[in-house]
Amino acid sequence: MNFTLDPEDAAFQAEMRTLIRDLLPEGIARRGRRGFHATHDDIRDWMRILNARGLAATHWPVEHGGTDWSPLRKHLFQVELRAAGAPVPDQAALELVGPVIYTFGDAGQKARYLPEILNGDTFWCQGFSEPNAGSDLASLKTSAVRDGDHYVVNGQKTWTSEAHKADMMFALVRTDADARPQAGISFLLIDMKSPGVSVRPIYTINEGLSVNEVFFDNVRVPVENLVGEENRGWGYAKFLLTNERTMSAETPHTAFDLAMVKDIARRELRDGRPLIEDPLFAARLARFEIELMALQAAVYRVLHMAEDDPALNATASVLKLRGSELRQRIADLAVEALGDHGLAVFPDVEGQDNMDVLAPVPPAPDHAAGWLSRAMFRRATTIYGGANEIQRTIVAKSVLGL
Amino acid sequence: MELSLTSEQVALKDSVRRLCERDYGFEHRRGLLRSAEGFSRDLWSTFAELGWTGAGLSEADYGYGGGPVEMAIVQEEMGRALVVEPYLSCVVVAATAIAALGDADQRERMLSGIVGGETLVALAHNEVAMRGDDAEVATTAAQGPDGWHLNGRKGFVLGGPTADILLVSARTPGGISLFEVPAKAAGLGLTAYHAVDGRRVADIALADVQLGPEALIGPEGGALTAIEKAVDFGVIGLMAECVGAMDAALWLTRDYLKTRKQFGTTLNSFQALQHRMADMLVETELARSMLMAGVAALSHPDPAARRAGVSAAKVQISEAAIKVTAEAIQLHGGIGVTEEYVVGHFYKRAVLARGLFGGIDRHLQRFAAQALKEVA
Numbered sequence: 211m212n213f214t215l216d217p218e219d220a221a222f223q224a225e226m227r228t229l230i231r232d233l234l235p236e237g238i239a240r241r242g243r244r245g246f247h248a249t250h251d252d253i254r255d256w257m258r259i260l261n262a263r264g265l266a267a268t269h270w271p272v273e274h275g276g277t278d279w280s281p282l283r284k285h286l287f288q289v290e291l292r293a294a295g296a297p298v299p300d301q302a303a304l305e306l307v308g309p310v311i312y313t314f315g316d317a318g319q320k321a322r323y324l325p326e327i328l329n330g331d332t333f334w335c336q337g338f339s340e341p342n343a344g345s346d347l348a349s350l351k352t353s354a355v356r357d358g359d360h361y362v363v364n365g366q367k368t369w370t371s372e373a374h375k376a377d378m379m380f381a382l383v384r385t386d387a388d389a390r391p392q393a394g395i396s397f398l399l400i401d402m403k404s405p406g407v408s409v410r411p412i413y414t415i416n417e418g419l420s421v422n423e424v425f426f427d428n429v430r431v432p433v434e435n436l437v438g439e440e441n442r443g444w445g446y447a448k449f450l451l452t453n454e455r456t457m458s459a460e461t462p463h464t465a466f467d468l469a470m471v472k473d474i475a476r477r478e479l480r481d482g483r484p485l486i487e488d489p490l491f492a493a494r495l496a497r498f499e500i501e502l503m504a505l506q507a508a509v510y511r512v513l514h515m516a517e518d519d520p521a522l523n524a525t526a527s528v529l530k531l532r533g534s535e536l537r538q539r540i541a542d543l544a545v546e547a548l549g550d551h552g553l554a555v556f557p558d559v560e561g562q563d564n565m566d567v568l569a570p571v572p573p574a575p576d577h578a579a580g581w582l583s584r585a586m587f588r589r590a591t592t593i594y595g596g597a598n599e600i601q602r603t604i605v606a607k608s609v610l611g612l
Numbered sequence: 613m614e615l616s617l618t619s620e621q622v623a624l625k626d627s628v629r630r631l632c633e634r635d636y637g638f639e640h641r642r643g644l645l646r647s648a649e650g651f652s653r654d655l656w657s658t659f660a661e662l663g664w665t666g667a668g669l670s671e672a673d674y675g676y677g678g679g680p681v682e683m684a685i686v687q688e689e690m691g692r693a694l695v696v697e698p699y700l701s702c703v704v705v706a707a708t709a710i711a712a713l714g715d716a717d718q719r720e721r722m723l724s725g726i727v728g729g730e731t732l733v734a735l736a737h738n739e740v741a742m743r744g745d746d747a748e749v750a751t752t753a754a755q756g757p758d759g760w761h762l763n764g765r766k767g768f769v770l771g772g773p774t775a776d777i778l779l780v781s782a783r784t785p786g787g788i789s790l791f792e793v794p795a796k797a798a799g800l801g802l803t804a805y806h807a808v809d810g811r812r813v814a815d816i817a818l819a820d821v822q823l824g825p826e827a828l829i830g831p832e833g834g835a836l837t838a839i840e841k842a843v844d845f846g847v848i849g850l851m852a853e854c855v856g857a858m859d860a861a862l863w864l865t866r867d868y869l870k871t872r873k874q875f876g877t878t879l880n881s882f883q884a885l886q887h888r889m890a891d892m893l894v895e896t897e898l899a900r901s902m903l904m905a906g907v908a909a910l911s912h913p914d915p916a917a918r919r920a921g922v923s924a925a926k927v928q929i930s931e932a933a934i935k936v937t938a939e940a941i942q943l944h945g946g947i948g949v950t951e952e953y954v955v956g957h958f959y960k961r962a963v964l965a966r967g968l969f970g971g972i973d974r975h976l977q978r979f980a981a982q983a984l985k986e987v988a
Contacts, residue, residue: 344945346874369946415941415949415956480743480973490973545963546971549743550768553967554813555806565951566646572805573767573815582808582963589941589959590949597945599884 213507215286223286230294233259239295243470245541245580246558247420248297250333250375256297257330266328267304274312274320275328281513285462292462293469302371303327303334305457306450307380310397314438314446319399323378337367337381337400337424338447344369345600347382347447348391352426354383354398361385361398361436363406363429369594373409373422376402386441397443399435406430416586417555419563451596458526458595459509459533464502464540467584471495471544474577478547485547498540505532524609527601534591534598541585551578558583615904617685624678625685627662632693638954644696649774650812651697660729665703673711674723680910683845684852684903691856694957696811698734701771702726704849705842706733709779712838713790713830722777722792734775735846736793736816737839740767744970746840751818753782753789760791760828762799762821770846770968772814773804779829780818786833797821809960837915843969844922848906850965851925854933855903858896861940861958865889868944885943892939895932902928920982923975931972933962 215223238252260266269284270276279287308327311319326332343350352365363383373379379400386394400407406429412421438446475486475495485491512525545552554572556579558564572578592598606612617625635655644651659665668683669675676682683704690699703726710722710733725731742748751764762782772778778793778800793800801817830838866889869880879885902925909921937959941948948955966972 339946342873344874349876413951415951415959417951421946479741481745481748488973490977494973546967546973549967549971550738550740553768553808553964555808570803570805573803585963586956586960587949589938589956590946592942593945593949598942599882602884 213510219282219286222283223290226287226290227293229263230290230296233263234294234296235259238297241560242295242297245544245582245584246561247418247563249561252297253299254330254333257299257328260299261329266299266330267308269304270308270312274308274324282510285509285513289462289465292466295466298463300327300330300333300372302336302376302380303332306336307334307378307399310380310437310446310450313449314397316434318434319437323399332378333372333376335370335373335376335379335402335424337370337379339369340366341368345597348395348444350382350384350395352381352383353387354385354396354431356385356433357430359433360430361433363398363400363426363431365426367424367426368422369412370409370422370424371420373402373424374411374419378402379424380437382443382447385443389441392444394441395443395447396440397437397446398431399437400426400429400431401435404429404431413565414587415589416583417565417569418558418561418583418587419565420587459505459529460537460591461502461506461509461533464533464537465506467537467540467544468498468502470577471498471540471547474544474547474581477575477577478549480549491547494543498536498543501532501536502540505529505536508532521609524605527604530595531598531601531605534595537591538585538588541581541588544581545585548578548581551575552582554578555582556580617681621681621685624664624667624682625689628664628686628689629692631658631662632689632695636693636695638694638957641694641696642952645810650806650810651774656697657729659697659699660727664699665729666727668704669707669711669723669727673707673719674727680845680848680907683849684907687849687852688856688903691853691961692860694809694857694954694961696809698732698771698774698811700846700849700853701734701769702732702775705770705846706735706775706779708845709735709790709838709842710829712841713835715829718792718829731777732771732775733777733779734769734771735781735839735842736766736769736772736778737781737790737843738766738768738969739764744974746843747788747836749781749783749788751780751782753784753791755784759822759824762791762793762818762823764818766816766818768807768968769814769816770807770811772802772816773812778816780816781835781839784832786831788836788839789832790829790835790839791823791827792829793818793821793823793827797823807964809957809964811964840915840919844918845910847922847926847969848903848910850968851899851903851906851929854929854962854965855896855900857958857961858892858899858933858936861937861955862889862892862896864955865892865940865943872945879943888939888943892936895936899929899932899936916982916985920979923979923982926969926975927972927979930962930966934959934966937962 257266268277268287272278311323340350354361354363381398381400382395383398384394385396406427408425410423411419476484478485480488515522551574557569663676664686666675667686668678671677707726753760753762775795780791780793781788799819799821803815804812807813872879906925909918912918940955941959944955947953
């Protein structure tokens with residue numbers, strides 16, 4: 211066993227580091243280093259830059275615009291993107307609906323949607339959760355009733371990330387009310403500008419806007435927007451969720467956050483010397499370094515597992531559990547490291563997605579802005595993507611056989 | 613040892629809880645946070661009429677004969693309702709500093725003003741580089757023929773934006789001194805912003821602020837001990853708020869689990885979640901017990917022992933408050949991370965409590981220093 215990168219992979223990583231830093235505009239990188247969500251314009255501009263180089267979706271198959279890189283290299287590319295402060299792209303499109311379309315969609319859907327996704331032209335949101343179908347997706351109620359060459363959609367989705375900016379939604383809808391819960395669900399692509407779609411913002415605990423409620427009132431969706439077969443949507447959704455696998459560990463993000471905490475700890479002083487030299491703080495930082503190392507090693511293990519390894523999905527749950535908790539705790543450490551500046555509310559003056567755009571900006575050094583917001587929003591990491599309670603149940607049932 | 617409340621204390625507790633339940637609903641609070649001053653002057657007058665602004669002060673200090681216990685009772689109930697009125701900064705911290713240091717005239721004027729609800733006072737002692745070390749004052753006061761000239765910068769001053777009087781600490785030849793500074797003094801610049809829990813704070817710039825000799829509170833160079841005492845009262849007041857917030861978050865979550873249905877049944881039927889709630893209760897009960905120890909420490913005659921007891925309470929209670937309120941969010945799921953639902957705001961208050969008046973590391977260090985001394 212050799213736990214260091216092969217020279218070729220190390221060279222690849224170095225090459226990507228240089229390339230990304232050359233391509234990434236400084237203004238976008240600077241905003242990326244703050245704790246707020248990336249702006250819509252930054253994401254689109256960055257997607258176009260990457261797409262011009264054929265790097266918009268490196269994890270996709272070559273025939274749909276991706277690369278033939280190894281899983282490890284795809285991961286290393288993500289690490290370097292995050293380390294450079296690149297904005298997180300439209301993950302709903304690149305990680306979720308894109309793979310579903312190129313795997314289950316028809317030729318027309320592939321030709322229409324995939325190029326738009328790669329170029330950042332079309333933004334997507336995921337319409338899965340409903341008020342009474344959070345982690346229990348099988349109980350969703352939004353209905354789609356066939357009427358000629360259209361489906362008529364009625365119902366409500368919630369926790370819909372970026373719905374206020376999205377052009378399209380991929381939604382799970384109930385097309386057969388009489389079938390058993392999982393069997394009557396279809397996977398539908400809905401134009402957010404359709405008459406009858408309305409979006410209500412939900413401001414989150416960080417006073418920011420990223421999630422929404424979406425209401426459908428007799429929304430007419432063309433039948434050609436059905437992906438795959440009617441009533442088979444549950445299977446496509448499961449494909450999409452297992453597609454997350456190592457992504458849910460979010461180690462590239464966490465490594466970036468930890469590097470930023472160290473940067474803060476070099477700048478902030480306690481008892482007249484840099485916080486990073488304070489033994490109590492240094493010990494806490496070291497514990498996080500070690501926990502992140504363990505998690506990164508777990509990610510590498512999963513990347514080297516065979517696709518049909520039965521342990522794969524259970525390990526993905528392990529990554530989600532620890533990855534989400536670690537992300538939360540490291541953002542929290544940044545807040546503690548910032549002292550008084552960690553306790554002040556900084557409005558996102560550039561993003562404009564905060565609840566109170568007129569809120570005053572506290573006097574503070576640049577490195578302080580956004581961290582409280584980031585730490586607050588991180589409370590959601592253990593809830594979204596299948597709450598950690600659900601992940602523990604998966605581990606208990608599927609691995610431990612309980 | 614007598615651990616039960618007197619009938620007067622029970623009456624005080626009931627009075628604060630009743631008013632908060634009746635007049636301090638979550639929507640009302642949300643409105644206050646969006647208002648210009650960030651709290652209600654009308655409610656503040658009501659607090660004074662009901663005697664709460666003098667509840668923790670002795671009669672000699674123009675209060676109603678109470679002490680740390682009464683202070684903690686009021687603060688715990690206010691924490692339960694997440695009150696944003698400047699009680700902690702004015703009635704607990706500033707009043708304690710004045711009571712400890714002021715001369716007869718200053719005490720009468722400022723303390724009776726606070727108790728009467730007419731005067732808002734804030735202790736402008738904190739500086740951003742201080743990080744809980746109260747001796748690290750960089751602001752200076754130089755003595756001239758006509759009085760004092762203050763220069764420096766104060767940061768994250770709780771209650772600062774709406775105070776009529778700021779008690780500004782500054783370094784003078786003899787040590788650290790405290791000055792009574794009108795908020796409208798020439799040369800005083802104030803930048804107001806929002807603390808994590810919605811309360812208003814201020815950074816204060818002092819550019820050659822000129823004060824008469826009578827502005828000095830207490831002996832020149834001799835204010836640090838009183839400031840430390842005032843901050844210790846602030847820490848325990850804040851910890852009492854935490855206990856109230858934790859308790860409220862705990863029972864709110866219990867009620868939620870009994871009504872929220874997933875997978876065809878209410879969430880309270882899952883044993884894994886029952887155990888999580890049981891752990892939350894354990895943390896809350898230990899925090900409540902530790903609060904009694906912290907309140908007792910405030911009356912300790914030895915300042916070093918008092919500080920150690922306060923630091924122990926800070927570490928135990930604020931960390932417990934983070935755990936319990938974060939769990940409350942988690943058990944609520946998505947609704948828990950919204951701004952429009954109350955449970956996340958309990959967490960925000962816990963985050964403020966953990967960081968304000970020195971972080972966990974500072975208080976661990978302070979407690980360890982005292983504990984090691986006692987071993988030696």
